[in-house]
Amino acid sequence: MAVQQKISNVGCVILGCLSKGPMSGYDIKQVVDTSTRFFFAASYGQIYPELKKLEAAGLITGEGKAQGGRQRTEFTITKAGTDALTAWILEPQNRIEMRDEGIVRLFFSDHLSDEQRIAKIEQLKAERQAGLETLKTICDLNLVDETSSPNLILIYGMGLHQFVIDWCDWAVDRIENPSKPMPTPPGNPPLTPQE
């Protein structure tokens, strides 16, 4: 079996979940919703069909684990599956796109009044503050010194949200005080306008 064919991103995310241990499609959805969601979401409509494809490709095996009348199929990653996962992880990324609808909306906001633009930035800030709170809740501080990838990425996520929040404050200040000397924007080295 296992005619070698391209595995989709969702497929690789599923393999990634199963690399932590056997689980059901339902479990995978839970894991994705509480971990990769900010960087990569997945719906049941993708997960269940993809599980069948991965099994047909020999990358995972499913085992019936019904308890009483409640059905449950647990999937386990195979050696071929682990290899495919590793290959996917090591692959370089050709196209960088950090799709962010909120930022795109802001990008096209020049025809609005300053008041509306500022209100929009404040709205974005509030949304990201809520996101940061979610991440902080997930973050068990007892584990903050672990160097596991999920933990490092969690800290990445919190820093990223904080960065956006800081940028919002900076941008509002820029719009409100355009003639004042430009403060150093978050993340950037000091930027000084030239003649």
Place this chain on the structure above:
Amino acid sequence: MAVQQKISNVGCVILGCLSKGPMSGYDIKQVVDTSTRFFFAASYGQIYPELKKLEAAGLITGEGKAQGGRQRTEFTITKAGTDALTAWILEPQNRIEMRDEGIVRLFFSDHLSDEQRIAKIEQLKAERQAGLETLKTICDLNLVDETSSPNLILIYGMGLHQFVIDWCDWAVDRIENPSKPMPTPPGNPPLTPQE
């Protein structure tokens, strides 16, 4: 005309481009590729059909501008189009997803050796450094003190890339020196492990 129906995100991005002035489908693709691309890409396969839908909905009007034998249709945003764009911009975002394949790949890298994990992080850093260079090229420093949205977002993009680069250095240090006191991660307040 103009039966009120939901406008897609690409449609709104097209309206956003046209809010800067009349242009062709080809022009729109150029603008997207040199501005919103990092946050929102669009292909001809989406742009041309969407232009027809927007025209049918009365949000834009197309005008033939062929020069010699070379065809060209320039589109202009209408009042209704501007209103639809404004409504879209002001809409709050229900679902925050900053899809980032590179980060997802890292997230699932725990089964690799430390050497492989570090190599992957260095790869990610190099990719983002290249991205930052692209942004710096776009950034005309003479305009750095302008408070137009595209300019503020450009500075956002540069800060964001720098943040990822800094995080990469921090993460490599964490993996290489797990027992050393944890340095403050980029963007975050100091995080201290608790008992």
Place this chain on the structure above:
DNA sequence: TCCTACATGTAACGAGTTACATGATTTC
């Protein structure tokens, strides 16, 4: 009894990419 969580799945639709086809104009 009712609600929540567990559990699996599909059909219809919309979003988005890729590859292709076509032809004119400009620049080297």
Place this chain on the structure above:
DNA sequence: GAAATCATGTAACTCGTTACATGTAGGA
């Protein structure tokens, strides 16, 4: 004359969401 750029478009495909259907188990 060749290559790059301008310019428009479609067909086939994959990706991804939403809404629905179905039923079990456990706790309030």
